[in-house]
Amino acid sequence: MKQDGLTATRGETMQENIFKINDKEYILPGSRACQGCGLTLAYRYLLKALRENTILTIPASCLCVLHGLYPITPVTVPCLNTTFASTAASASGIAAGLTALNKSDITVVAMAGDGSTYDMGIQSLSGAAERNTDFIFICYDNEGYMNTGTQRSSATPLGAITTTTPINTKQDQKKDFVRIMEAHDLPYLATTCPAYPIDLYEKFVKAKRIKGTRYMHIYSPCPPGWMYPTKDTIRIGKLAVETGMVILYEIEDGRLRLTGRSKTLAGRGKRQPIIHYVERQGRFKKMSIEQLNTLQAWVDRRWDEYVRRAEG
Amino acid sequence: MSNVQIITGNEAAAVGVKLCDPRVVAAYPITPQSSLAEILSRYVEGGELKAEYVRVEGEHSALTVCISASTVGARVFTATSSNGLLYMHEQLHWAAGSRLPIVMCCVNRGVGAPWSIFNDQQDSVAQRDTGWIQMYCRDNQEIIDTIIQAYRIAEQVYIPVMVCYDGFVLSHTMMPVDIPDHEQVLKFLPPYKPHTILSPEDPRTINSVLFPGRRENPEGVLCDGYMEMRYKLQAAFEKARAVITETNAAFASSFGRDHGGLIWTYMTDDAELVMTGMGSIAAEAIAAADMLRNEGIKAGVVGIRVFRPFPTDDVIQAFERAQAILTFEKAISYGYEGALCSDLKAAFYGTGIHAPVHNYVAGLGGRDVKPRELAEAGRNALAMLDVRTMKNETRWLNCYTG
Numbered sequence: 011m012k013q014d015g016l017t018a019t020r021g022e023t024m025q026e027n028i029f030k031i032n033d034k035e036y037i038l039p040g041s042r043a044c045q046g047c048g049l050t051l052a053y054r055y056l057l058k059a060l061r062e063n064t065i066l067t068i069p070a071s072c073l074c075v076l077h078g079l080y081p082i083t084p085v086t087v088p089c090l091n092t093t094f095a096s097t098a099a100s101a102s103g104i105a106a107g108l109t110a111l112n113k114s115d116i117t118v119v120a121m122a123g124d125g126s127t128y129d130m131g132i133q134s135l136s137g138a139a140e141r142n143t144d145f146i147f148i149c150y151d152n153e154g155y156m157n158t159g160t161q162r163s164s165a166t167p168l169g170a171i172t173t174t175t176p177i178n179t180k181q182d183q184k185k186d187f188v189r190i191m192e193a194h195d196l197p198y199l200a201t202t203c204p205a206y207p208i209d210l211y212e213k214f215v216k217a218k219r220i221k222g223t224r225y226m227h228i229y230s231p232c233p234p235g236w237m238y239p240t241k242d243t244i245r246i247g248k249l250a251v252e253t254g255m256v257i258l259y260e261i262e263d264g265r266l267r268l269t270g271r272s273k274t275l276a277g278r279g280k281r282q283p284i285i286h287y288v289e290r291q292g293r294f295k296k297m298s299i300e301q302l303n304t305l306q307a308w309v310d311r312r313w314d315e316y317v318r319r320a321e322g
Numbered sequence: 323m324s325n326v327q328i329i330t331g332n333e334a335a336a337v338g339v340k341l342c343d344p345r346v347v348a349a350y351p352i353t354p355q356s357s358l359a360e361i362l363s364r365y366v367e368g369g370e371l372k373a374e375y376v377r378v379e380g381e382h383s384a385l386t387v388c389i390s391a392s393t394v395g396a397r398v399f400t401a402t403s404s405n406g407l408l409y410m411h412e413q414l415h416w417a418a419g420s421r422l423p424i425v426m427c428c429v430n431r432g433v434g435a436p437w438s439i440f441n442d443q444q445d446s447v448a449q450r451d452t453g454w455i456q457m458y459c460r461d462n463q464e465i466i467d468t469i470i471q472a473y474r475i476a477e478q479v480y481i482p483v484m485v486c487y488d489g490f491v492l493s494h495t496m497m498p499v500d501i502p503d504h505e506q507v508l509k510f511l512p513p514y515k516p517h518t519i520l521s522p523e524d525p526r527t528i529n530s531v532l533f534p535g536r537r538e539n540p541e542g543v544l545c546d547g548y549m550e551m552r553y554k555l556q557a558a559f560e561k562a563r564a565v566i567t568e569t570n571a572a573f574a575s576s577f578g579r580d581h582g583g584l585i586w587t588y589m590t591d592d593a594e595l596v597m598t599g600m601g602s603i604a605a606e607a608i609a610a611a612d613m614l615r616n617e618g619i620k621a622g623v624v625g626i627r628v629f630r631p632f633p634t635d636d637v638i639q640a641f642e643r644a645q646a647i648l649t650f651e652k653a654i655s656y657g658y659e660g661a662l663c664s665d666l667k668a669a670f671y672g673t674g675i676h677a678p679v680h681n682y683v684a685g686l687g688g689r690d691v692k693p694r695e696l697a698e699a700g701r702n703a704l705a706m707l708d709v710r711t712m713k714n715e716t717r718w719l720n721c722y723t724g
């Protein structure tokens with residue numbers, strides 16, 4: 011276990027858990043992702059949690075690029091590339107094939123960006139979830155089509171500049187996709203952020219033990235797409251949680267539980283205003299006061315609702 | 323001992339699939355394919371077929387499930403029609419590019435807009451260039467037998483195979499079918515051996531991004547680039563011709579039925595007028611040829627059983643002596659002519675075949691075509707024999723406009 015990924019984290023539970031993390035690396039040096047990529051950090055920890063005996067399937071995305079150019083890959087877990095709309099269907103096929111061949115001890119994992127999850131892939135994901143396919147679906151949410159050059163997706167937040175909302179900024183709220191997945195009544199669903207790797211790791215360890223469709227959401231800061239310095243990925247991820255833009259929670263058998271920093275914030279902490287998060291990212295530089303207020307109100311409303319749900 | 327049953331084309335397909343023991347089936351209902359998906363569900367739920375049946379939410383997913391299940395080592399099956407096939411288009415290329423021996427039935431139907439549930443072949447002909455072998459059946463016996471052959475062909479050359487048969491005309495029409503014996507089918511069809519298995523035992527990233535050039539792997543071996551992979555797919559198609567012919571011959575010696583390898587012929591040896599087409603319309607041309615023969619006209623039929631790989635050498639041989647050629651097609655390449663007509667003429671280029679080729683588009687959206695109408699087209703073609711320059715003109719049979 012390299013310490014450097016964690017020295018920036020704080021919180022009581024970190025120290026005692028740090029040694030529990032699997033010290034094997036599943037991504038070798040030489041990935042093609044950008045410096046400071048939140049996705050890569052999350053990927054590293056979730057693969058540690060999932061361990062061997064895992065099969066992945068991924069669509070066109072930054073993750074596909076991270077996997078490198080044929081015939082070389084830094085990733086040591088078997089992985090099948092699939093088309094943009096079909097990630098969950100591909101996992102269904104892998105799961106069905108393995109079951110048919112009596113190899114059901116393998117964890118099947120589909121992992122896609124927000125673009126292919128929220129937009130084109132929603133159909134196959136909803137279908138696979140409704141069939142309670144035995145797999146983990148991971149959405150890493152960098153709030154845009156990053157691989158194709160930072161275009162708007164339905165996960166892009168209000169007021170953000172993207173290459174397809176270059177002048178007016180995005181005029182619509184981010185789709186609350188996790189809630190759509192919740193409506194599928196899954197055995198397990200969790201939100202995570204690589205700025206809190208222990209929280210992320212523990213949720214994946216838990217997800218691996220559960221059968222049926224599990225949905226994991228990773229909020230993944232992206233320096234070039236969000237226009238902040240590469241050294242700030244952890245800081246941005248933390249600010250997202252500190253402001254309540256992102257809420258860390260899990261839902262198991264219908265029961266919602268806040269976790270990690272979101273839990274302590276709800277207990278005795280003080281949520282920061284979203285301006286602290288917004289002002290550090292170039293993508294929000296054209297955000298109007300009205301948009302900021304609308305976004306703050308949206309965050310407040312959501313926060314109150316999730317805290318209330320967690321309480322009872 | 324034969325086991326003859328009177329069944330529909332979709333029933334014949336379902337029985338054929340069951341005999342081949344696929345491990346994963348995924349399908350989405352669409353008329354006229356639906357009853358095939360339903361019968362297979364019943365086989366799986368009733369324990370007659372030991373397979374995982376994935377009841378997907380659309381055809382794009384149906385083929386994706388087959389692609390991924392095939393990649394982990396399972397024999398797979400899917401079926402669709404019309405807009406369902408078009409919805410799969412992206413995955414058709416993906417399956418062929420992945421060199422997976424998937425077998426699918428396309429129960430041919432016209433495509434929208436406007437909606438038609440009735441038969442033509444625009445759906446599969448429009449997928450001609452997706453890298454799938456395409457086989458067309460003329461009756462229900464051929465459906466069952468072609469499916470069995472299709473698995474053996476696909477698994478030998480690692481190219482997916484589309485078994486096409488006409489919606490309603492075959493799918494919902496009862497005919498006597500001799501059902502092959504299961505043990506004998508398994509002897510004819512060896513177990514599926516994947517070219518690469520996706521497995522934690524041998525971790526690899528499959529179908530990753532390529533740059534235009536070739537590239538060395540970590541051991542210093544220069545590996546194929548995109549272009550080399552595409553070339554190999556084309557080379558496999560070239561090889562597939564012999565494999566299809568050989569498979570048909572092996573099938574004929576095991577089961578006693580010969581459906582022709584790449585093409586079949588009817589009274590072409592002395593024929594001056596040769597009619598051709600794919601699927602049931604070619605079978606109808608046989609009735610037309612009989613009518614013409616009764617009038618003393620030497621007519622014959624060539625059935626194009628395999629559209630891709632195109633049976634170039636076979637058609638050159640079969641049409642060698644023809645004075646006039648007619649193609650009857652249930653599809654058109656808009657802005658030109660029927661695709662089969664173009665392909666045939668291209669095959670004849672540079673050979674001694676200079677007979678006029680008359681292109682007829684017929685039966686679109688289920689429009690009735692009768693043998694006597696095909697025969698009439700044949701007579702017209704003969705009447706024009708002395709017209710020296712022929713205009714490249716496509717005629718629309720039984721179409722009352724313009």
Ligand SMILES: Cc1ncc(C[n+]2csc(CCOP(=O)(O)OP(=O)(O)O)c2C)c(N)n1
Nearest residue numbers: 070071072094123124125126154155156157
């Ligand atoms: C059918 C189809 N349409 C468009 C694309 C182009 N495309 C490739 S990746 C991508 C965006 C990916 O965005 P996202 O899923 O958010 O992942 P990220 O790149 O952000 O990692 C798009 C639009 C494609 N591959 N397939």
Ligand code: SF4
Nearest residue numbers: 043044047072156232
């Ligand atoms: S664009 Fe963003 S998500 Fe994609 S590799 Fe770079 S940092 Fe990671």
